[in-house]
Amino acid sequence: MIPIAKPIIDEDEISAVTAVLRSGIIAQGRKVEEFEGAFAEFIGTKYAVAVNSGTAALHIALLAHGIGEGDEVITSPFTFIATANSILFTGAKPVFADIEEETFNIAPDSVTEKITPRTKAIMLVHLYGQPCDMKRIMRIAQEHGLIVIEDACQAHGAEYEGEKVGSFGTGCFSFYPTKNITTGEGGMITTDDKHIAEKARMIRSHGQRERYLHEILGYNYRMTDIAAAIGLCQLGKLEDFNNKRIRNAKFLTGRLSGIKGLLPPHVRPNVKHVFHQYTVRITQDFGISRDELRAKLVDEGIATEIYYPRPIHKQPLYQDLGYNEHLPNSEKAAREVLSLPVHPSLTKEDLENVVRAIQGI
Ligand SMILES: *Cc1c(COP(=O)(O)O)cnc(C)c1O
Numbered sequence: 001m002i003p004i005a006k007p008i009i010d011e012d013e014i015s016a017v018t019a020v021l022r023s024g025i026i027a028q029g030r031k032v033e034e035f036e037g038a039f040a041e042f043i044g045t046k047y048a049v050a051v052n053s054g055t056a057a058l059h060i061a062l063l064a065h066g067i068g069e070g071d072e073v074i075t076s077p078f079t080f081i082a083t084a085n086s087i088l089f090t091g092a093k094p095v096f097a098d099i100e101e102e103t104f105n106i107a108p109d110s111v112t113e114k115i116t117p118r119t120k121a122i123m124l125v126h127l128y129g130q131p132c133d134m135k136r137i138m139r140i141a142q143e144h145g146l147i148v149i150e151d152a153c154q155a156h157g158a159e160y161e162g163e164k165v166g167s168f169g170t171g172c173f174s175f176y177p178t179k180n181i182t183t184g185e186g187g188m189i190t191t192d193d194k195h196i197a198e199k200a201r202m203i204r205s206h207g208q209r210e211r212y213l214h215e216i217l218g219y220n221y222r223m224t225d226i227a228a229a230i231g232l233c234q235l236g237k238l239e240d241f242n243n244k245r246i247r248n249a250k251f252l253t254g255r256l257s258g259i260k261g262l263l264p265p266h267v268r269p270n271v272k273h274v275f276h277q278y279t280v281r282i283t284q285d286f287g288i289s290r291d292e293l294r295a296k297l298v299d300e301g302i303a304t305e306i307y308y309p310r311p312i313h314k315q316p317l318y319q320d321l322g323y324n325e326h327l328p329n330s331e332k333a334a335r336e337v338l339s340l341p342v343h344p345s346l347t348k349e350d351l352e353n354v355v356r357a358i359q360g361i
Helices: 011-023 030-043 054-064 082-089 108-114 134-144 194-204 225-256 290-299 316-320 328-336 348-359
Strands: 047-051 072-075 093-096 119-125 147-151 170-174 187-191 208-210 278-282 337-340
Touching (some): 011 225, 030 187, 030 225, 054 082, 054 119, 054 170, 054 187, 054 194, 072 082, 082 093, 082 119, 108 134, 194 208, 225 278, 225 348, 278 328, 290 337
Parallel strands (some): 072 093, 072 119
Antiparallel strands (some): 047 187, 170 187
């Protein structure tokens, strides 16, 4: 079976972890600090704050900006649930803007329509590894005095006009095993703002700057040195991993273009898309349904996945909260998307098998 995702863990990660275990300092310590420094340098921000998940990064980013009850945060409904849930954690209200049809990312026009006097921030998602339309979003944010939080959990190393995502607003990353790099579980916040970085560090560790002096409400969102040691190894390989994803995506698009009812991903000309996912649309013209296609690919030993089958405003949790709007592009995307394997450990033969299996239908 060709899996949809596969973390690449080599001997260097194993020996780095072993060294941390032998050192006796296994919770947050020097390795975490080293990982933060290396990650900030990679993204091009002054600060990076390591945490224990992407969800924690999003939650902390909102809290560090003072977002809470009475505030509205505009976000995409076509993403992993953590994006919107992190807004709920703070007591603020997620407000969903629709997405662009071609990129699956939040549509700037729809963001503008959703702004009210209560809007405090835009939490955008660089979905599948493709940057959002940052020029237009940053302009909207500036005009309306809004904070920008980037959910870059799928976009480590992605660039918009040569600048890495996570450096435009407050960046949030995840290191879950399916992501472009992993630490097992883990996350990171990136920022140029010293005050936000300091506040994030406090919230990460029960609101303390000084040991046992608790100035604000915080959590235990700390990363371990064990995870950071893995992260440092992985960060060194990220460019290589991303280059392989991009190469695999190019191969797939080259071979799958022109198939009726199958639309390969659209890549904007001014971005570096790092292909966390390679996501096609299967329309009615394809002949068989998306689910039938998935079943046939399983028979050929190829795993696929639907990210995401139900937009967040249609989730039971959100229906119970009273969300009942219609966001047509998000709902259409949920019906049509299918992600094919694109991860760096695919062989040429794997890729050819994927193409052959689809062409044979
Ligand atoms: C993975 C992911 C998250 C959450 O990250 P965790 O590390 O699993 O908490 C948030 N947003 C998006 C878009 C993601 O893909």
